Amino acid sequence: MSAQTDQIIRTLHELGDHDIAIHSQRFFKTGKGEYGEGDKFLGIRVPTLRKCAVKYKEIRLGDALELLTSPFHEARLLALLILVARYSSGSDGAEQKTIYRSYLNHTDFINNWDLVDCSAEHIVEPTCLAETEIPFTGSCAQGAYGSEESALCLRFTYQKA
Numbered sequence: 001m002s003a004q005t006d007q008i009i010r011t012l013h014e015l016g017d018h019d020i021a022i023h024s025q026r027f028f029k030t031g032k033g034e035y036g037e038g039d040k041f042l043g044i045r046v047p048t049l050r051k052c053a054v055k056y057k058e059i060r061l062g063d064a065l066e067l068l069t070s071p072f073h074e075a076r077l078l079a080l081l082i083l084v085a086r087y088s089s090g091s092d093g094a095e096q097k098t099i100y101r102s103y104l105n106h107t108d109f110i111n112n113w114d115l116v117d118c119s120a121e122h123i124v125e126p127t128c129l130a131e132t133e134i135p136f137t138g139s140c141a142q143g144a145y146g147s148e149e150s151a152l153c154l155r156f157t158y159q160k161a
Contacts, residue, residue: 004059005066011052012075016042028073028112036112044074053081061086061095065102068109076109080119087123100127 001009021043028036059082067079087099103110103123110116 001066002060002063004063008052008056008059008063008067008078009070009072009075012042012044012072012078015044015048015052016074018043020045024073028114039073039112040071042072042074046077049074049078049081052078053085057082057085057089061098061102065106068106073112073115076115077118080110080115084119084122087126096127099123 021041024041024043025039028039028041030036030039030041056078064079064082064086067075067082070076070079083099083103087096100123103119110119
């Protein structure tokens with residue numbers, strides 16, 4: 001883990017609230033056999049994570065992707081908020097394509113409805129529309145792009161466009 005990613009994770013731990021984390025684990029169905037099984041929470045509300053995304057928007061893409069592989073839900077959400085900001089802020093086409101491909105390569109970690117909701121329409125949808133590419137066909141039903149639920153949500157995002 002890079003020093004930057006390590007510092008961000010430490011900051012997230014400091015921002016966490018145990019009571020909110022307990023509530024989030026129930027809300028996101030993290031129990032055995034539930035859709036969010038095994039997800040860990042620090043207890044950070046979305047508005048706080050959005051402020052962090054502004055603060056850390058300029059981190060290296062590799063650091064954002066390290067955050068995306070964290071066992072902590074909020075770190076993954078922060079990573080996606082950063083990626084969306086970078087993709088949307090007029091970054092060049094090469095960076096947008098890199099973010100898009102990285103997103104597709106990390107769907108195993110985009111494993112909950114809120115993670116898909118905050119990111120797919122901002123990263124997947126514009127790229128698919130620009131390139132007339134449909135990334136979730138065939139093997140997506142067998143979970144090749146992460147959870148079946150994520151693949152279906154991402155597919156829906158494309159179809160609604």
